[in-house]
Structures are given as structure tokens and as C-alpha cells.
Amino acid sequence: MTPQFEIMMLAAVVAVACSLCGVFLVLRKVSLMSDAISHAILLGIVLAFFVVKDFASPLLIIGAALTGILTVTLTELIIGTGKLKADASMGLVFPALFSLGVILINLFASKIHLDTDAVLLGEIAFAPFHRMTLFGADVGPVGVWLMGAILLADIIFIALFYKELKLATFDAGLAAALGFSPAVIHYLLMALVSITAVGAFDAVGSILVVALMIAPPATAYLLTQKLGRMIAVSACLGILAAVTGYALAHAFDASIAGSMAMMAGFFFLLALLFAPQKGLLSQLLQHRTNKLNFALEMLMVHLLTHEGKDEEAVENTLRNAQQHMEWSIFFAKKVVEASAARELLLKKGKLLLLTPKGRELARQSLVRT
């Protein structure tokens, strides 16, 4: 394997692991918990390092997971006092834990190789230098194995508890009534987010973890209508962001993690504009169609009201309808043309005459309201 391929692979594994957890953060409306946890775990990593004095130890992951849980617990404690809302509570807890971690690193900076730049941004390009050897053979970078194991844990957890996660996320009340404690599910999920954040943090840093946890699921949310598909599409978008991000970084000699996050954001922008149903463009078109259909109905009702009466020759003309409904001339012509095309009316000189179909639509419109 070339170092390039190893980096890209690690990037893809990180992105997929993050986006799997992120799906549930986005759906549970606690997206910013990824921000809080990815920062707070620094304290756990540092403290665990003081105990084991080894950066390769899996104990670091456990330490980080525990600080993740601590973040959630402290946040909920503050919310529980009723004095502050969730966002402010989160904003108080994680900077406190994060800064404690930063201070500890600074104090012991001479002994530890963990600098604050790497914490914030990570350095995925160095990943191929840390090799893993098994029975004397080189089996690839440590990071890929570690992150691979975390990804596997994510997949197993979500596959096992798919039903419980879905229920507790959609309807926590019913989940509790049926005996699936939403609190237990919430804390398990947050532990998973913490573990994933630790692994991802090494590669992409604590800020871009957030981008990779939120952008692919948010994009998938706009593109899908079922949870299973949303998860699958998120994972694919994660891989896509990793591969295109890597290519972008290579082409411009820029930060790999930064380029990945940028591509993830770019895909979101595309989905926001062009998603088939929830995209802005499709909603704009839908709005236009609705507006035209409503205008058609109004015109039919107007024509029906004056049909066969003395004032018909004055009222039931394009000019009068346009003034009556306060339409622009352009829009009024469009409405009349559309009505004629749908055989709702006939033009006889200036007079607009309802067809039986047009009369029917007018009557239906009146009944419906």
C-alpha cells in the first residue's frame, strides 16, 4: 500500500465512523453535542496518559469515553437546575473541560508530545509513519487499525440497537413506556460518539470531527425518507468527502482534513439547493405550481360567480380578472393561457367562458373551503 492510499483509507474510515454516529445526533437535535464531546475528550486523553504513560494504550480511549459521558452528565445537571437551556449549559461545560486539558498539556508540554495544533486540526498525513507490526510483519498504520476497530464498534452497536435507537429518537415517551430506557440509550450513544471522536480526533482534530459528524448526515437527511437509507447515504457521503477531499488537498497542497470537511460542506450545499423534495429549488418550483393552481381556482370561481349575469361581459375578461385579483398582466395572461391549455375555459373575443370542466373545478374549490 502506498502512503497516499493509506491516508485516503484512514480518511474514509474516519468519515464513515463519524457520519454513522452523526445520524443520530442530527435526528435527536443534539448536533452540537459532537462539538462538546470532541473537545472535552482531550481532558480524558491527557488524564489517561498520566496514568499509563503510553500514547498507544487503549486506556486512552476509555478515558476519553468517560470524559464524553461526564460532559453529557454535567450538561444535563445544569439543564436540570432549570436556570439555563441546553445550548448554554453545553457551552459552559465543554470549554471548561477542554481548557483544563489544554492547561495540563501546557504544564507538561516538555514531557508529552501532544501539541495544541495537532489537537485542534489533527494531522492525518503523519498517519503512515506510525506502523503496526503483527508477528514481526508490517500490517499498516496503527491509525487505520484503531479507527477500523472503532468503526466496527459503531456498526455493531447501531445494527444491534437499531430498533431501540429509532424508537427512543422518534418517541422517547413510548420507548420509556415500553421499557426501553431512553436515558440508557442516550448515554450509550454518547459513549459511542466519544469513542468515535477520540479516534477521529487523532486524524482530523477536534474541530473537523464536528464537520464530519454533522455534514454527511444533514445532507442525507435532505435526500432520504427512511432511517436505514439515511444511514447508508451518510456513510457513502463520508467516503465521498474523504476521497474528493484528499484529491483536493493533493491538487492544492492544502490540509487534508480541512479539504475533507470543505467537501462535506459542499455536498450539503448541493443537497440544500437541489434535493428532489426538500431542496430549495424543488420547493421553489413546488411553490410556483401551487401559486398557479390557486390562481386558476380563483379565476374559475370568479368566472362562475358572474356567469350568465348582466355584468358578465364586463367582469369575465382578462383585464377585469387581472385588476380584481391584483395580478400583474404577465401573470394574468399566464393564468388564462394555463386555464385554456387545461380546457377549463374558452376565449371568445375578450370574454372568458367556462367549460364544464372549469365549472366543476370552481364548484369543487368552493365546497372544499
Next chain:
Amino acid sequence: MTAQQPTLALDVADLTVAYDEKPVLWDIDVQIPSGLLVAVVGPNGAGKSTLLKTILGLMKPAAGRVHIFGKPYAAQRHLVGYVPQRTSVDWDFPTTVLDVVMMGLYGKLGWIKRPGKKEKELATQSLQKVGMEQFAHRQISQLSGGQQQRVFLARALVQDAALYFMDEPFAGVDATTEKAIITLLQELRKQGKTVIVVHHDIQTLKEYFDWVLLLNVRKIALGPVHESVTPQNLHKTYGGRAAFLGTMGG
């Protein structure tokens, strides 16, 4: 302790629930025999939803106990169906109507086990009962308020419970849906099930329900509608606003 009648569907004794030492429910005793259609009525903040949530173990009482068919709720989950307020969930959640109905079967499945063919069939049958089978594969965000309520009802029906709790199933639904829902509830009662409904409309009490629980932090009255809904009790429940409510109830 004397032995209770075995047919008591719900037996709530000395129940007090408080938020920060402020009682929301104060020393409530409620005994409801099985096979009845019961309305829980009271003004906003009377503790109606809190009562339901406490019975279902979603909130911890400060004092008192709840028995469902003679045992605590945790032992009787399988006998109880719950319809939360329609607005308590996010209807933009990426899932289909059939999926939501199947959630009613999750309790029977237990942890980890996934719903399969049998569950799909049961859920489809349940959707047929509420006239929503053609919507089975729709995403739930495309439903109207009345349709959402029917889906929730189908989810409760599929639980095949003996005792149902429903939190404002008539809120924000049109007249047709309201009629359809009440017909369904009366159907359940005919099958010997007990249905307890948080309700808002005093005018329809007599027409729809057998019993009523008038609640305003304390229990004002519990019993057959014609006995319990008196101008005096309505005044106690609704305070000053009862003057006109009394005439409507009568």
C-alpha cells in the same frame, strides 16, 4: 390490606406528583373497573398528562402507588397501550407510516430482536382498522393532523393491550376523524378493553364516555358521566369559567 376486586383495571392510591415541591397532583385516588371508556377532564395545568405519565412510569411520584390489574406497571407493560400527544414527536423524522405502527410491537419483541414478516402483517391489519392502509409506505411528514392521529391509534391497536391510555387523541383533528376515533374506542370497549382518554370537550362527554374523572390537581369526581358532571363539580374543576360550562354539560 384488604384484597382488591380482581377486575380493577387501574388502581391509583394516594398519588402525589410534584415539580420542585409544587404539587401537580395532590393525593389522588382513582379506581377504574375494566371494560369502561373513561374521560379525564380538567383545565390546563390540572395534571391530566402528568397523571398519565406517572401511571406509565415516565415520571416519579412523590408519594403513592399505581397498580394495573393488581400489579405495578413494570410487571404489566404488555397489558398497556399508550398514545402520547400527537405533537410530542417530530413528524419530519425519516420513517414510514408502517414503521411507526410497528413500533407498537417493539415492547413484545424486547431488546435487539427486529420486527419481521409477522409484525409487518399485524401492523398492516392495524392500519386497515383506522382506514390508513393505503398510506403504509408514505413518509410520515406527508400526513395531515388527523392522519397522524390515526397512525398513532393504529400503533396503539397493534399493541393489543387490555388497558389504553390516550393523551388528547381528539386535539386538532377534523370532525370526521373524531367520529372515526370514537367509534374505534367504543369498539375496543365492546371487546372488554378499558380506555382512558384525556379529553377537552365537555359537550361530548355524555355521548362518548361511560365514566369521567374530573381533575384539577385534586380529584374532583370520578364515576358515571351523568352522576359526576354536575354544575357544582364543574365549578370545582374549572373555577369561575364553569358558569357557562355547566349549562353545556347539562
